[in-house]
Amino acid sequence: NAGVTQTPKFRVLKTGQSMTLLCAQDMNHEYMYWYRQDPGMGLRLIHYSVGEGTTAKGEVPDGYNVSRLKKQNFLLGLESAAPSQTSVYFCASSYSRGGSESNQPQHFGDGTRLSIL
Amino acid sequence: AQSVSQHNHHVILSEAASLELGCNYSYGGTVNLFWYVQYPGQHLQLLLKYFSGDPLVKGIKGFEAEFIKSKFSFNLRKPSVQWSDTAEYFCAVNQPYSSASKIIFGSGTRLSIRP
Numbered sequence: 001n002a003g004v005t006q007t008p009k010f011r012v013l014k015t016g017q018s019m020t021l022l023c024a025q026d027m028n029h030e031y032m033y034w035y036r037q038d039p040g041m042g043l044r045l046i047h048y049s050v051g052e053g054t055t056a057k058g059e060v061p062d063g064y065n066v067s068r069l070k071k072q073n074f075l076l077g078l079e080s081a082a083p084s085q086t087s088v089y090f091c092a093s094s095y096s097r098g099g100s101e102s103n104q105p106q107h108f109g110d111g112t113r114l115s116i117l
Numbered sequence: 118a119q120s121v122s123q124h125n126h127h128v129i130l131s132e133a134a135s136l137e138l139g140c141n142y143s144y145g146g147t148v149n150l151f152w153y154v155q156y157p158g159q160h161l162q163l164l165l166k167y168f169s170g171d172p173l174v175k176g177i178k179g180f181e182a183e184f185i186k187s188k189f190s191f192n193l194r195k196p197s198v199q200w201s202d203t204a205e206y207f208c209a210v211n212q213p214y215s216s217a218s219k220i221i222f223g224s225g226t227r228l229s230i231r232p
Contacts, residue, residue, distance in 0.1 A: 033219075040224055041224055042207060042224040043207065043222040045219060048219060058219070090160065092161075105151055105166055108160040108161040108162070111160055
């Protein structure tokens with residue numbers, strides 16, 4: 001059972017470089033999320049998607065873009081990396097069709113540790 | 118806006134001690150509540166969840182949490198901790214029937230257990 005898979009696991013970038021983080025889930029979940037985790041700040045939602053072809057901004061969306069071209073994949077892009085984006089990035093997915101099923105918890109990937117020099 | 122407060126940033130206990138981690142949320146309506154655990158170097162895993170019904174929720178590994186609506190609290194407890202409980206614990210809340218099923222996380226409590 002793969003669950004939620006994130007690639008890469010580690011990456012070092014120089015300021016101004018661009019890159020894309022990939023998240024894939026094999027649970028047929030509708031909702032997918034990208035978080036960043038920083039010391040003392042918990043997880044903060046960057047962007048999320050409620051279904052294929054849709055995306056929305058979360059709590060800290062600036063400097064990031066996302067795409068959900070396929071239901072199983074959710075990509076997070078950094079167009080011009082900045083040192084403030086050094087963080088651990090977690091992708092999550094959940095099964096939800098609204099109503100009471102929005103109670104479903106999220107399943108997390110193993111994280112991507114990104115350092116911007 | 119919803120928020121989740123975990124006032125204890127770092128808790129240090131000896132093995133066999135009892136544990137209680139505080140969690141308070143700000144939303145006044147109906148909420149779903151979660152506790153997640155993150156072991157060193159690993160991803161978040163669901164420990165327990167409260168949707169409705171009995172406010173005392175049993176989770177995995179001997180953990181439990183009690184939802185006290187009047188106090189807007191959902192504290193995590195364990196009667197006797199083990200060294201393997203060393204991890205970071207996150208309380209989270211979401212609003213059912215919302216359009217996005219977003220979960221708001223607290224800042225986390227790091228638990229260190231002395232062997």
